[in-house]
Amino acid sequence: MKTKVLLLIAIGFSAFGFSQKNEIKAAEKALKGGDAAAAKTALEGASSLIESADPRLQAQYYAVKGNVYYDMAKKGDASAFQTAIDSYRKVISVEEASGKKKYTTVATQQMSTMTADLVNAAVEDNNNKKFAEAAEKLYLGYKLSPKDTLYLYYAASSAVSGQNYEKALEYYNELKTVGYDGSGVKYTAVNIETGEVEEMDENTRNLYVKANTHKDPKDEKTPSKKPEIVKNIALIYQQLGDNEKALAAYSEARAVEPDDVNLVLGEANLHYAMGDKDKFKELMGQASEMAPDNADLLYNIGVINMEQGNLEDAREAYRKTLAIDPGYINALLNLSTTYVNEGNGLIDEMNSLGNSRADIARYDELKQKKDDLFTEGAKVLEDALKTNPDNQSVLSQLKNIYGALGDTENFKRIKELLGE
Structure with missing residues (x-):
């Protein structure tokens, strides 16, 4: 049984x-x-x-x-x-x-082919702004071929483009873990027939040059992407509200690339967002020394000084900005505003004065000082109109100043320029 x-x-x-x-x-x-x-x-x-x-x-x-x-x-x-x-x-x-x-050989071959298909599909997704799908496919491509860490780098970039910051952070941290550098050599040569510069691998380039189909071979070193990766990690932590981790990431990035002014700017903006304006000002000063011809840097230094009431420092920064870029409209508007703000700061004292002879004399003195400041602010904008005659922001601000001054003639002139 x-x-x-x-x-x-x-x-x-x-x-x-x-x-x-x-x-x-x-x-x-x-x-x-x-x-x-x-x-x-x-x-x-x-x-x-x-x-x-x-x-x-x-x-x-x-x-x-x-x-x-x-x-x-x-x-x-x-x-x-x-x-x-x-x-x-x-x-x-x-x-x-x-x-x-x-079946192992066939399986291995299929996975190799699949890697190429995933990457090509990801390129198409990115072109169609389907960034989440692109990031997922690029990551799968990397997992299929771990030696190709460039796929992981592009997966992180696609995730950022799709504003999927948690996923991007995961990919960037993995890039750090595997020690991705991203530096290398780009091999190029000029196609004799088309005259265009073409990029290819070194052996192919050398063969084409020997075959006289290409000329002018060049080897161009590409920089490390480590600073960019750490900077992006910091920016994402900041975006996610984890400021302490963001500060640590900036510290690490600046240790790797101490001369990268963008890292200083990033850290400065983080301190500004955290309310530490003194540290922001200090770092912006460092950045300004690193890039003395950067108009945006100088403009931002002006903004923070203006917000802190340091009007003379703000004016100095705006003037330096305009010396580099005379057409920097926001610097012109803010420079004018520093005079208007200083003038407005006198109004409370003017209103507090009585009718005594001394108070009347003080009132007249303050009013003249206020009007002089407003006139100086108007002069900045009148100079701006010489090169920007149709700028609506300049015209609107100038109209308001002339209105406050009681300058009827100029007030009407600016209104006409505005088409009112």
């Missing part, structure tokens, strides 16, 4: 194995006929007992499953890429354990 039971169990397993083989064959046939959906359904029928099947059948099953899901991915189902990858990896692990490698 015991023998019969064992025999029945053996027959049962044999039947299951036969059924699985038929379903795998049906899946292969459906896939060959272009019906990936039917192939997927056939495989689902074999899935429940596949883990108890012999290694050879398991390897075949996962090889077919990889092919089916890869076909689905190529036809637009991006979510199928991961299943295809997992299936091919299962093929490799099963055959590695059994020592029989019938």
